[in-house]
Amino acid sequence: MERCTSIPQAMREALPILATLNGHGHEAVFVGGCVRDTVMGLALKDVDIATSATPEQVVALFAYCIPTGLQHGTVTVMQDGTGYEVTTYRKESVYEKHRRPESVAFISDLKEDLLRRDLTINAMAMRLSGDYYDPYGGMSDIQSKQVRCVGDAEARFQEDALRMLRALRFASQFSFRIVYRTWRALLKHRELLRYVAMERVQAELDKMIGGPAPHYAAALLAGSGLLAYTLEPLPAARALLAEAAKTERIQLDYLPALHGVDIRYAALMTQPSVTPQEAKATLQALRMSGSRSGVIMAIVSLHHDMVVNRSPNEEKLRVSWIEAVLRYGQVAAASWLHIAEASGREHAFWADVPRMKLWLSQMEISSLKELALDGNQLAAYWDRKPGAWMGKTLKRLLLLVALGELSNSQEQLLKQVDRWKEETDES
Template sequence: MTEGKWRVMPEMMAGALPVLEKLNSQGFEAVFVGGCVRDTIMGLHIHDVDIATAALPEQVMEIFPDSIPTGLQHGTITVRFQNELYEVTTFRTESEYEQHRRPAGVRFIASLEGDLLRRDLTINAMALMADGKLYDPFKGLLDIERRLIRCVGDADARFQEDALRMLRAVRFAAKFSYSFAYRTWRALRSHHHLLRHIAMERVMAELDQMIEGPRPAAAMKLLGASGLLQHTAKPLPALTDIQKNMRWDKLAELKPSLRWAALLAYSGATVGQTETTMESLRFPGRLKASVMAVIRLQLQMKHALAARSYSEENQLRREWTICVLEYGAEAAADWLEILILEESYPDFAMTFKQWLEEMPATVLKQLKIDGHALAQGVKRQPGSWMGSAMKRLLLAVAMQQLPNEPHRLLEQAKLWIAEDMTNDDE
């Protein structure tokens, strides 16, 4: 057991210190636990505070009458103190896990070490006392110093209890740039098939944190080496064989909202495989739509680039403009941004960016004429012809072949309609 006096307590912990002290004064052991302790030791900013205590839930509520019974079945009470809310959970041990994902029940105990024993990793199984003393029965501090991911106790047992812990272990290893202890990695590789018992929403939550974290490329590399994503409850074909020739180290340079689009666009998967992957992970509708817009735009532009010479600038500009109008300026800008993943930044990228910025309009509502005014101006009844005419006007404006001015748009529409009528007569 590693013990020592911790030097500086973060402001958020210091604010919660009176809660610990009040529980202590009533004869109950109370400590800070979990991620807030880990991040404090690592010198990282903490986002919340978790408190564990020997006091039973009803005893916590007696000491803090204004508290909220948010998770009584798990022993968790939300304590109100000086306009802040703190989660206080009774020391507990968990009974046998059901289907490798949740304990059948919990039993409240008085032992802090017993409570820490149920946790997944040593770096998450430390406690900080009110006086700043670190309680570390499983050598989490040593593993932080060694930059090591290691399970508490028997790694096989920890992963068999809750298979999601394998993804959590990968996430922490990537986030902190840690290595795996040999037995922990061996256990993870031995039990990766158990991930099929985990709900896809929980899998998505972990993957989301990895992709949006500081080292998404490291996370994907570890996921590939572990084979975990080949054993999920639903298939993830776009994530099981990521292209090797991409500059994945650049993924972290993209804003988080673009990383999924970048990852899936350059996964080497087909459109169908990508759609299957997003459906399996329960992608939110808006995210799914934005990712697919980028992927379809990319496929169309790569086909255009492969089929045409760079010297055919006007035709290439037309192809690009058509893509922008079909998939949206946002998808186009996103695709240009994720091109940093290419082995060498494409020469055409800056040209496409300039063309995009020069477009006077990219959606119909930006035209200085609407369908109603168009129908009145050409003296025709509204009909299907209006949509075609408006799209044709938008393309001409976006290509800068026609000024975005009401009278010019109307005159051009009249010319096209007259031409079409002449062609029909012929």
């Protein structure tokens, strides 16, 4: 039996909980991700504990407990101000709609408890002594850099369809391969993904796209075709899958160079095969928050406008670019330039990036709030009632200042307004 020679600090701080449970005749171990990450030498995110003690026995042993999920056997035990989830060993009944067990039964056998978990790398335990308990070969799979289901892969995926996305996510997170039987079972049962709530699909995609190897995650998603079977259609994903099937490859190796999950979503959704309408519908289907959707769609819409208005004439390109910056904002513009630059020659505007960066830096202002004239001042100067005309006039002034054709001073802005007024009167 292998032993951990250096237990991480986050786990050491929870050792008193294991000691208390052990001291009262109960088995207690660290389980799940904290054990996996310790084996792999990674920083821990959470520390979870499993025990043969029932929830009632756990509550009786500790002064400060929170009944987090008693029906599932989980109690949060407070230790020095930190909460640790302590869950009773359990086995699960038949799963309801391929997602959740209809009921759970508490048991005293650790091996049987670990059997209900999804992947071998997540089905390891560590005792108080630091000894590992690994009945399903998780350590061997880590050494072999592979993802494998615990026991029968078909049974695991039929129990909980979310496990298929989790298998892809862990494979991409650690750059592991998925073993043949697990992959075959995933392809066989991928239609069960329709039982998974779209919010959970989004959470897994966020971790994949925001992870260390988003290009590998995209390849796994394309190869499995999994996203064609979601509860609600994901038009952008289907467009990318169709493009991948047609061309056999979409160049996404640059994705890790983009820092932030939302800019990576935008990079995927500005691929030539995806329309802005498909991008928006996909974000809505994934239950993306309004703020995140706004960030992503600003980049997507800016890209679409630039493609539609592209011109070989440099001055026309400059005007189109500055109009796009004013419409969607400097943040979206900078993100779009970052995507174009990282994409390399594959991107339609890669060669234009240097001059577009220059034009962006030369813009004196980029929003109406920076204009040295506001709507009230304009209405008072023209002695007109406020209305839609004000916004149109201010935007015309903003464009001229942004283009460098007009100084951003109230005097010069009002002179320009006078010129327009004279032109209107003459006509």
